[in-house]
Amino acid sequence: MKATQFFLVLLSFVLTGTASYGQKNIYESRRFDELTADHQVLAIVPFLTQLNLKEKISTEDNRQLAEREGYAVQDALEGYFSRRKKKKRFNVAFQNTKNTNAILAQNNITYANIDVFTTKQLAAILGVDGIISGSIDLNILLSKGVSTEFSFFDYFNEDSDYGRIGIKISDGPTGKLLWRYEKEINKKTGKNTSELIDRMMKLAAKKFPYDKERKRKKKK
Numbered sequence: 379m380k381a382t383q384f385f386l387v388l389l390s391f392v393l394t395g396t397a398s399y400g401q402k403n404i405y406e407s408r409r410f411d412e413l414t415a416d417h418q419v420l421a422i423v424p425f426l427t428q429l430n431l432k433e434k435i436s437t438e439d440n441r442q443l444a445e446r447e448g449y450a451v452q453d454a455l456e457g458y459f460s461r462r463k464k465k466k467r468f469n470v471a472f473q474n475t476k477n478t479n480a481i482l483a484q485n486n487i488t489y490a491n492i493d494v495f496t497t498k499q500l501a502a503i504l505g506v507d508g509i510i511s512g513s514i515d516l517n518i519l520l521s522k523g524v525s526t527e528f529s530f531f532d533y534f535n536e537d538s539d540y541g542r543i544g545i546k547i548s549d550g551p552t553g554k555l556l557w558r559y560e561k562e563i564n565k566k567t568g569k570n571t572s573e574l575i576d577r578m579m580k581l582a583a584k585k586f587p588y589d590k591e592r593k594r595k596k597k598k
Contacts, residue, residue, distance in 0.1 A: 404585045405558040413549045413556060414587070417507040420547070421473040422459075423482070423500065424489055425451040428515045430541075443519060445489045447571070450521035451514055451543070454575035470588045473506055481505075501550025508556065509548050516541040520563070521571045539564050543574070547587070557587050 407413070427444040435443070456475045459468070482488070485503050487495060497509050514520075518540050540563040547557040561578045583589070 403560045404582060405555075406585070406587055407554065407556050409554070410556050410587055413552060413554060414508070417470050417549075417588075419471045419473055419506045420508045420510055420588075421478045421501070421504045421506040422452050422455050422475055422510040423478065423492065424448040425511065425543075426493055426513045427451075428513070429519075430515070430517045431519070432517065441490075447514060447516060447519065447521055448489060450571040451512070451575065454572045455510065455545075455579075457572060458575050458579050468588045470507075472510075473504065478504060497548040497553040498550065501548075507550050509550060510545065511548065512543065512545040514541065514543045514563075516563070520574060543578070559585075 424445075425448040427448040429440055429444045429447070431440070431443075452475055456472065459472045462468075463472075481504055482492065487500075487503070492500075495503075497511075500509050501507065520540065542560065542562050544558065544560040546555060546559075548554065549556050559578070559582050561581075563574060579586070
């Protein structure tokens with residue numbers, strides 16, 4: 379009986395902790411409505427990736443793999459917004475990522491140096507009102523796919539933690555942070571980059587600031 383009670387208390391602690399964390403991983407600026415009143419188009423740029431793979435690879439291989447993961451997140455986000463544009467009726471449009479990357483390349487902005495440009499600079503170069511960017515820390519290659527088999531004990535197993543992702547939206551004209559969403563990545567997150575983005579954005583859907591339905595509810 380004592381063992382059962384201990385297990386239930388432990389389970390309750392884990393679930394409660396998880397729920398509490400989920401309520402704190404989204405930030406929205408108090409000035410969001412003010413700063414985004416005239417927003418029409420957002421651009422999604424490649425995500426900055428930090429790889430900490432267990433396998434020993436060369437610095438150049440690590441750089442190339444990190445770049446691939448960064449572009450995979452960019453593609454997955456564009457796919458998510460494209461699939462849900464009609465259903466969610468966003469009040470902004472999203473620049474085609476092929477156009478985004480082409481414009482960046484024309485201005486000699488590469489994955490290797492994009493982090494030295496400010497949000498204001500990128501927005502002006504891309505001709506958009508805001509920038510969707512972020513970072514992802516991984517100890518696996520998520521774009522290649524991973525196992526999603528999960529058990530209760532994986533909560534305590536470091537090998538089940540794949541890293542962390544942060545998505546942010548910044549205002550183009552001012553460079554101010556408007557919205558940020560952070561999430562840990564593990565076996566329950568999804569088996570690849572597309573599933574990761576799809577699941578985490580669905581969790582954040584009610585909090586996504588450019589959703590027309592959410593805007594109407596805020597005004598009531």
